[in-house]
Amino acid sequence: MLKVFNCDFHIHTCLSPCADLDMHPRALVEKALEAKLDLIAICDHNSSENVPFVMNAASGKALNVISGMEITTSEEVHVLAIFDSLDNLARIQRVVYQHLSGKNDERLFGVQAVVNENGEVEGINEKLLIGATDLSLDKLLIHIHEFNGLAIAAHIDRESFSVLSQLGFIDKKVKFDALEITPATGIAGARIKYRDLSNYSFLVSSDSHFLKDIGTARTKIVLREATIAELKMAFAGQNGRRVLE
Ligand SMILES: [Zn+2]
Numbered sequence: 001m002l003k004v005f006n007c008d009f010h011i012h013t014c015l016s017p018c019a020d021l022d023m024h025p026r027a028l029v030e031k032a033l034e035a036k037l038d039l040i041a042i043c044d045h046n047s048s049e050n051v052p053f054v055m056n057a058a059s060g061k062a063l064n065v066i067s068g069m070e071i072t073t074s075e076e077v078h079v080l081a082i083f084d085s086l087d088n089l090a091r092i093q094r095v096v097y098q099h100l101s102g103k104n105d106e107r108l109f110g111v112q113a114v115v116n117e118n119g120e121v122e123g124i125n126e127k128l129l130i131g132a133t134d135l136s137l138d139k140l141l142i143h144i145h146e147f148n149g150l151a152i153a154a155h156i157d158r159e160s161f162s163v164l165s166q167l168g169f170i171d172k173k174v175k176f177d178a179l180e181i182t183p184a185t186g187i188a189g190a191r192i193k194y195r196d197l198s199n200y201s202f203l204v205s206s207d208s209h210f211l212k213d214i215g216t217a218r219t220k221i222v223l224r225e226a227t228i229a230e231l232k233m234a235f236a237g238q239n240g241r242r243v244l245e
C-alpha cells in the first residue's frame with residue numbers, strides 16, 4: 001500500500017566539523033521522532049562513520065534511516081548521495097577517501113566525533129572532511145550510480161557550494177536523480193525560479209547542523225516502503241510514487 005512519508009534527506013551529525021556536538025545519534029533520532037519525520041538520511045561531509053550508529057539508535061522505532069553522505073566535488077559542488085545498504089555506502093566511502101587529502105584543524109573547523117547510539121565517543125576522524133575531493137561532478141555521479149545510489153544536487157539555490165553557484169547550469173550529461181532546495185526558497189518558489197529544470201523532482205531538506213533544525217523542513221513523498229528503489233520511482237514519478245508539491 002502506498003503512503004505518505006515525511007522525509008528529510010539532509011541531516012548532519014557531530015562527525016561534520018561544522019555541526020554541533022549535540023548532534024549525536026541518539027539525540028538526533030529522538031528529535032526526528034518528536035518532529036514526526038518518517039524517513040531521514042544522514043549526510044555528513046565526505047564521511048559516513050556515524051550512519052550505523054544512527055541506524056542502531058532508530059532500531060525498533062518509527063523512523064527509517066537511509067545511509068548517505070554529502071560529498072564535495074573538485075568543482076566544490078555539494079552532492080547528497082543516498083544508498084540502500086551499508087555495503088554500498090562503504091564502497092563510495094572508499095572512493096571518497098581515496099580522493100580526499102589533508103588533515104582537519106579542530107581549532108579552525110571543529111571536532112569530527114564518531115559517537116555510538118549510547119552517546120559514547122568511538123573515535124575522532126582526523127581527515128579534512130570540510131575539504132573538496134578531487135573527483136569531478138560527472139565522475140562522482142558515475143560512482144554513486146555504480147553503487148546503486150541516488151544523487152541529489154544539494155541546496156541548488158544557495159550562493160555557494162551548489163551546482164548552480166559553481167557551474168552556472170546543470171549539464172544534461174550529469175544525471176542527478178533529484179534537486180534539493182532550501183526551505184527559504186521552497187518548492188513552489190523554485191518552480192518559478194528554475195523553469196528550465198522542470199523535469200526534475202525538487203526536495204526540501206533542513207540541512208540540519210543543530211538539533212533545533214531537525215523538523216524545520218520536510219518533503220512529503222508517496223512510497224510503498226522506505227527503500228532506494230521506491231525513492232527512485234518517486235523521483236521519476238513512476239507507478240504512483242511521487243514527491244508531493
Ligand atoms: Zn552543503
Ligand SMILES: [Zn+2]
Nearest residue numbers: 010012070207
Ligand atoms: Zn549539508
